[in-house]
Amino acid sequence: MHEFKYRNNQLYCENVLVGRLAKTFGTPLYIYSYHTLIDHYLKLKSAFSKINPLICYSVKANSNLSILKALIAKGAGLDIVSGGELFRAQKAACPAGKIVYASVGKTDKEIFAAISKGILFFNVESLAELKNINRIARGLNKITRVAIRINPDVEAKTHKYISTGKLTNKFGIDLDSAYKILLLRTKFRNLNICGLHIHIGSQITQSAPFVEAIKKVSNFIQRLKVKGIVLEYLNIGGGLGIIYDHEAPQTAQLYADEIIPLLKKTGLKIIMEPGRFIVGNAGILVVKVLYIKHTPKKKFIIVDGGMNDLIRPALYCAYHNIWPLVKNAKVEKADVVGPICESGDFLAKERLMAKVKEGDYLAVMSTGAYGFSMSSNYNSRPRAAEVMVAKDKVLVIRKRESCEDLIRNEII
Numbered sequence: 001m002h003e004f005k006y007r008n009n010q011l012y013c014e015n016v017l018v019g020r021l022a023k024t025f026g027t028p029l030y031i032y033s034y035h036t037l038i039d040h041y042l043k044l045k046s047a048f049s050k051i052n053p054l055i056c057y058s059v060k061a062n063s064n065l066s067i068l069k070a071l072i073a074k075g076a077g078l079d080i081v082s083g084g085e086l087f088r089a090q091k092a093a094c095p096a097g098k099i100v101y102a103s104v105g106k107t108d109k110e111i112f113a114a115i116s117k118g119i120l121f122f123n124v125e126s127l128a129e130l131k132n133i134n135r136i137a138r139g140l141n142k143i144t145r146v147a148i149r150i151n152p153d154v155e156a157k158t159h160k161y162i163s164t165g166k167l168t169n170k171f172g173i174d175l176d177s178a179y180k181i182l183l184l185r186t187k188f189r190n191l192n193i194c195g196l197h198i199h200i201g202s203q204i205t206q207s208a209p210f211v212e213a214i215k216k217v218s219n220f221i222q223r224l225k226v227k228g229i230v231l232e233y234l235n236i237g238g239g240l241g242i243i244y245d246h247e248a249p250q251t252a253q254l255y256a257d258e259i260i261p262l263l264k265k266t267g268l269k270i271i272m273e274p275g276r277f278i279v280g281n282a283g284i285l286v287v288k289v290l291y292i293k294h295t296p297k298k299k300f301i302i303v304d305g306g307m308n309d310l311i312r313p314a315l316y317c318a319y320h321n322i323w324p325l326v327k328n329a330k331v332e333k334a335d336v337v338g339p340i341c342e343s344g345d346f347l348a349k350e351r352l353m354a355k356v357k358e359g360d361y362l363a364v365m366s367t368g369a370y371g372f373s374m375s376s377n378y379n380s381r382p383r384a385a386e387v388m389v390a391k392d393k394v395l396v397i398r399k400r401e402s403c404e405d406l407i408r409n410e411i412i
């Protein structure tokens with residue numbers, strides 16, 4: 001469910017006409033619905049109220065400070081994957097004790113900064129990293145908390161680029177190696193190994209892979225208990241799928257009903273790291289039709305937003321609905337493409353969609369997650385503006401970049 005709806009055949013975001021925003025702020029333009037964002041966060045929170053987990057929103061899904069602040073104000077923590085995201089977390093005034101940090105390639109500088117700030121814990125992805133965090137903590141004369149990211153070797157049933165829980169993926173530590181590390185935990189004098197972490201992938205629409213992964217770690221936790229190793233946290237990651245097209249993903253409630261009994265049995269404090277589920281359907285990308293082009297084989301709708309603004313179609317062959325801002329009963333089949341010099345620069349292929357003409361606007365739906373945050377300046381295109389709508393209120397939360405921004409750090 002989201003707050004992008006037609007009234008009298010015109011598309012609105014909450015109480016604001018999307019066409020008005022496109023004209024006022026120009027295109028390509030990201031538009032977010034504040035209430036859709038918060039509703040999704042609260043849906044998850046209430047589904048899991050029985051166990052009251054710390055919900056650490058995954059910053060990489062959409063890292064705009066206003067989005068972070070809105071969620072932090074509702075009690076969310078943050079899941080970060082870089083020093084840059086740590087910086088954003090601080091700018092958004094996230095309490096350090098609500099920040100968890102995963103990544104297979106944390107640098108010394110990033111580790112140093114995160115320990116100094118006193119984050120809740122690192123999700124550690126290798127033995128080498130564990131040793132390095134221990135060394136840096138020793139230098140700071142601190143004991144730092146870490147969770148071991150387990151690679152549970154389960155099939156997440158999603159696109160292979162966003163599957164992270166198989167032993168062929170670079171993420172996490174296999175159970176046998178993790179067991180050995182935990183038996184030797186007192187050797188790491190500056191670490192408090194206080195938890196386990198899993199994150200098996202993204203856009204997962206069925207609960208079976210989550211259940212399988214959680215069962216594996218639960219058994220592992222039992223095995224550790226027998227050895228007298230008692231942990232405090234279980235971080236179950238993110239990955240909940242959303243509706244882009246005709247998917248029927250598990251709802252937050254269904255997901256909760258399936259896994260709460262398993263989580264309760266562990267006796268540990270639960271952390272989760274949803275990104276897409278919270279912000280995915282809370283955003284759209286509005287683009288303008290520049291040209292209609294007919295070739296002997298195809299009809300192309302050329303728009304002013306491309307793969308630099310939204311890379312998901314090119315990168316994952318992702319499907320996004322494309323809606324006209326003014327409803328139109330006439331349909332046609334076309335490719336919607338951007339201005340970038342790449343054949344991979346498309347937003348939709350062979351799509352049966354509302355007939356449009358030059359100058360019309362289109363809304364690329366469900367682009368709140370991994371939309372702007374994955375955008376780039378490729379083809380020297382300034383990045384889009386972002387606006388947030390709450391009922392009748394409109395706030396620019398990121399200005400459109402200028403050509404000056406493109407060359408800001410360049411030296412001749």
Ligand SMILES: *Cc1c(COP(=O)(O)O)cnc(C)c1O
Nearest residue numbers: 058102202238239273274275276
């Ligand atoms: C990307 C990521 C998430 C969020 O994934 P979603 O599919 O957006 O929920 C959570 N945890 C980690 C470690 C991640 O890398």
